[in-house]
Amino acid sequence: MNAKDPHQNALWTARRQNATPRGVSVLTEHYADRAENAQVWDLEGRRLIDFAAGIAVVNTGHRHPRIVAAVRRQLERFTHTCYQVLPYTDYVELAERLNAVTPGTHAKKTALFTTGVEAVENTIKIARAATGRPGVIALTGAFHGRTFMGMALTGKVTPYKTGFGPFPGGVYHVPAPVELHGASADEAIDSLQRLFKADIDPKQVAAIIFEPVQGEGGFYPMPAAFVRALRELCDTHGILMIADEVQTGFGRTGRLFAMEHYDVVPDLMSMAKGLGGGLPLSAVTGRAEIMDAPAPGGLGGTYAGNPLAVASALTVLDVIAEENLPARAERLGQRLKAVLQEMRGQQPRIADVRGLGAMVAVEFCHPQDGTPDAEFTNAVQRRALQAGLLLLTCGVYGNVIRFLFPLTIEDAVFEEGLEILRQALKG
Numbered sequence: 001m002n003a004k005d006p007h008q009n010a011l012w013t014a015r016r017q018n019a020t021p022r023g024v025s026v027l028t029e030h031y032a033d034r035a036e037n038a039q040v041w042d043l044e045g046r047r048l049i050d051f052a053a054g055i056a057v058v059n060t061g062h063r064h065p066r067i068v069a070a071v072r073r074q075l076e077r078f079t080h081t082c083y084q085v086l087p088y089t090d091y092v093e094l095a096e097r098l099n100a101v102t103p104g105t106h107a108k109k110t111a112l113f114t115t116g117v118e119a120v121e122n123t124i125k126i127a128r129a130a131t132g133r134p135g136v137i138a139l140t141g142a143f144h145g146r147t148f149m150g151m152a153l154t155g156k157v158t159p160y161k162t163g164f165g166p167f168p169g170g171v172y173h174v175p176a177p178v179e180l181h182g183a184s185a186d187e188a189i190d191s192l193q194r195l196f197k198a199d200i201d202p203k204q205v206a207a208i209i210f211e212p213v214q215g216e217g218g219f220y221p222m223p224a225a226f227v228r229a230l231r232e233l234c235d236t237h238g239i240l241m242i243a244d245e246v247q248t249g250f251g252r253t254g255r256l257f258a259m260e261h262y263d264v265v266p267d268l269m270s271m272a273k274g275l276g277g278g279l280p281l282s283a284v285t286g287r288a289e290i291m292d293a294p295a296p297g298g299l300g301g302t303y304a305g306n307p308l309a310v311a312s313a314l315t316v317l318d319v320i321a322e323e324n325l326p327a328r329a330e331r332l333g334q335r336l337k338a339v340l341q342e343m344r345g346q347q348p349r350i351a352d353v354r355g356l357g358a359m360v361a362v363e364f365c366h367p368q369d370g371t372p373d374a375e376f377t378n379a380v381q382r383r384a385l386q387a388g389l390l391l392l393t394c395g396v397y398g399n400v401i402r403f404l405f406p407l408t409i410e411d412a413v414f415e416e417g418l419e420i421l422r423q424a425l426k427g
Contacts, residue, residue: 004044004045005043005044006044008031008042008043008044009029009030009031009042009043009044010029012031012043013029025159027392028385028390030042030046030048031043033045035050035062035063036061036062036063037061037062037063037064037406037408037409037410037413038050038051038053038061038062038405038406038408038409038410038413038414038417039062039413040062040390046388047388048385048388048389048390049388049389049390049413049416049417049420050062050390050405050406051389051390051391051392051403051404051405051417052390052391052392052404052405053404053405053406054278055247055273055392055404056215056247056252056273056274056359056404057273057274057276057277057278058274058277058278058406059250059251059252059273059274059277059316059320059325059406059407059408060274060277060316060319060320060325060406060407060408061406061407061408061409062278062406063278064277064315064319064408066315066318066319067277067278067312067315067316067319069315070311070312070314070315071279071308071311071312073311074090074307074308074310074311075308077307078307079306079307079308080303080306080307081307082302082303083112083300083304083305084300084304088307088310090307090310090311090314091112091305091307091310093314094110094112094283094305094310094313094314095109095110095111095112095283096110097314097317098110098271098283098285099285101256101257101317102257102269102285103257103259103260103265103266103269104265106265106287106288107287107288107289108285108286108287108288108291109285109286109288109291109292110283110284110285110291111283111284111291111299111300111304112281112282112283112304112305112310113272113281113282113283113284113301113304113305114280114281114282114301114303114304114306114309115145115272115280115282116145116246116247116270116272116273116282117144117145117146117147117149117150118147118282118301118304119246119270119271119272119282119283119284120144120145120149120150120153120209120244120246120270121145121147121149121150122270122284122299123207123209123242123244123268123269123270123284123286124136124149124153124206124207124209124242125294125298125299126268126284126286126290126291126293126294126299127206127207127240127242127267127268127290128206128207129293129294129295129298130206130240130289130290130293131206131207131238131239131240133203133204133205133206134169134170134204134206135170135171135172135200135204135205135206136153136170136171136172136205136206136207136208136209137171137172137173137174137192137195137205137207137208137209138153138154138155138171138172138173138208138209138210139155139173139174139175139176139188139210139211139214139217140155140156140173140174140175140176140217140396141155141156141176141178141214141216141217141218141220141396142154142155142156142173142176142209142210142211142214142217142244143155143156143160143211143214143215143216143217144209144244146160148164148167148168149167149168149171151164151167152167152168152171153171153209154216155173155176155217156216156217156396160216172195172199172200174188174191174192174195175187175188175191176188176210176214176217176220176222177222177223177226178218178220180220180351180352180363185223185225185226185229186225188226189226189229189230189233192208192230192233196237202236202237202239203237203238205237205239206239206240207239207240207241207242207267207268208230208233208234208239208240208241208242209242209243209244210222210230210242210243210244211243211244211245211246211247211248212227212243212245212248212253212257212258212259212261212262213247213248213253213258213355213356213359215246215247215248215394215402216394216395217394217395217396218361218363218394218395218396218400219354219355219359219360219361219394219395219400219402220354220361221258221261221354221355221356222262224261224262224263227262227264228262228263228264230264231264231265234267240267240268240290241264241266241267241268242266242267242268242269242270243257243258243259243266243268243269243270244269244270245257245258245259245269245270245271246270246271246272246273246282247273247359248359249271249272249273249274249275250271250273250274250275250316250320251274251320251325251326251328251329251357251407252274252329252357252358252359252404252407253326253329253355253356253357253358253359254326254327254329254330254333254356254357254358255326255356255357256320256326257269258356258359261356266286267286267287267290268284268285268286268287268290268291269284269285269286270282270283270284271283271284271285274316275313275316276309276312276313276316277312277313277315277316277319278312279306279308279309279312279313280303280306280309281305281306281309281310281312281313323408325407325408326357328358328407328408329357329358329359329407330357330358332358332405332407332409332414333355333356333357333358333359333360335414335418336358336360336403336418337353337355337360339418339421339422340353340360340362341353343422343425346425346426347425347426347427348367349364349365349366349367349373349376350362350363350364350425351363351364351365351370355403358403358404358405358407359402359403359404360402360403361394361400361401361402361403362400362401363395363399363400364376364377364380364399364400364401365399372395372397372398372399373399374397374398374399376399376427377393377398377399377400377401378393378398379427380401380424380425380427381393381401381424383423383424383427384420384421384424387420387423387424388420389417389420389421389424391403391421392404405417
């Protein structure tokens with residue numbers, strides 16, 4: 001087939017609709033043919049500037065040459081043994097490095113897995129094993145994955161939970177502290193205290209899990225006062241604090257991990273996405289004594305810690321450090337926020353511009369009454385895509401555009417994307 005055939009995307013859309021279920025939704029009808037750093041070309045040769053990065057996976061860009069070389073070297077050695085059967089040194093080295101770079105100076109241990117939700121589920125397993133308690137508390141608006149425990153923890157019904165219940169028990173939700181939607185940090189903590197009075201004894205709670213910046217929920221950074229109060233509450237009741245850094249980790253927020261923005265250290269952390277540099281890999285890092293709670297054989301997985309993904313991850317950590325990507329994230333994020341703030345004067349539907357580092361969002365509401373405007377949000381996304389810029393939406397109300405460009409994006413490509421964004425926002 002001719003890669004520049006103008007009918008290729010439509011052809012493959014028809015084949016996709018016949019071959020795959022509608023539950024696997026697809027944002028665009030552009031079928032990726034090749035990619036380089038922050039640019040992707042489809043089957044018809046059309047270029048897209050990628051402000052999605054595979055949902056924060058390729059923070060180090062598509063096909064970073066050092067990562068490609070590391071994976072190629074590993075491919076020549078071996079691709080799979082199952083770590084639990086024939087271990088390999090790179091797994092151990094990556095665990096040591098994650099133990100060293102995650103927040104806190106205490107003794108830590110790390111287990112590797114494959115997907116973000118797998119890491120999340122294992123934090124719950126470990127917390128229950130360590131505490132002997134069943135209860136878990138999460139926040140409204142949270143997204144923790146699509147497995148049954150992941151859905152139970154997720155605080156957003158449509159589309160993630162619709163039609164799939166019942167879900168595992170022992171999971172409770174309290175409001176996330178989002179001032180724009182009427183919940184302060186104090187009110188969120190008060191809701192927790194009411195939960196302890198009305199629904200579950202805090203001595204039966206194993207863990208509280210939260211995203212330092214909510215992802216699918218709308219890119220809301222957790223207020224520092226809330227995170228500190230949460231840590232104090234956990235310490236008071238012997239509850240473990242789990243930070244879900246699946247989307248926030250690996251330089252995205254201007255720090256290696258988002259929890260570094262807070263003077264708070266979690267007991268357990270789940271990680272994925274940017275860790276593997278495009279290959280499926282996740283991890284749980286936590287206090288050594290907590291991580292050792294499950295019995296031998298209680299943790300693991302056939303593909304957990306795949307050798308190719310581990311080789312990629314070791315190089316990802318090198319690239320992030322040597323290219324100082326957290327600092328670059330901060331600089332690019334400030335530039336983006338400046339453009340969005342500038343556009344507020346021209347677009348009254350912009351209700352909020354927020355974010356840490358390069359994890360930035362713009363939220364749209366009707367200027368007349370302040371209600372969420374999902375229709376305009378989708379229109380901005382659609383106009384940007386037509387002009388060659390790939391954007392993602394999020395938020396409980398579907399009225400937020402989130403920005404997740406690779407942190408390695410070239411300045412000229414970034415500025416080109418910003419100009420397309422300006423035009424798309426004008427409507």
